[in-house]
Amino acid sequence: xxxxxxxxxFIESVGVPVAVCLGLGGxxxxxxxxxxxxxxxxxxxAQSQTEQEIRSIRNTDxxxxxxxxxxxxxxxxxxxxxxxxxxxxxxxxxxxxxDEKRIARNPDSKIK
Numbered sequence: 001x002x003x004x005x006x007x008x009x010f011i012e013s014v015g016v017p018v019a020v021c022l023g024l025g026g027x028x029x030x031x032x033x034x035x036x037x038x039x040x041x042x043x044x045x046a047q048s049q050t051e052q053e054i055r056s057i058r059n060t061d062x063x064x065x066x067x068x069x070x071x072x073x074x075x076x077x078x079x080x081x082x083x084x085x086x087x088x089x090x091x092x093x094x095x096x097x098x099d100e101k102r103i104a105r106n107p108d109s110k111i112k
Contacts, residue, residue: 081106 011019084106091098 014022084102088098088103090096
């Protein structure tokens with residue numbers, strides 16, 4: 001009963017309209033705080049999920065790009081080797097001198 005007497009004394013000293021405004025202001029403050037807290041939690045959760053997805057995408061993409069680059073380098077080396085073989089065959093067919101420097105630069109040393 002002591003709390004009720006204090007509330008009644010407060011209402012009596014400031015007036016009913018001011019007490020109601022303060023009460024509604026307090027409720028509004030609590031509501032805004034509750035809503036903002038809920039929004040911050042959802043945003044934090046969405047941000048952590050997005051960061052995890054970005055990490056997994058980056059790791060996957062980097063691995064895939066590395067595999068693609070290695071494959072392209074291998075194919076380029078194979079094509080260079082094939083080109084040197086064709087050059088040698090054409091030079092032999094037309095009885096021209098072989099380009100020994102070009103053969104020596106061949107990464108695939110099978111054509112020596």
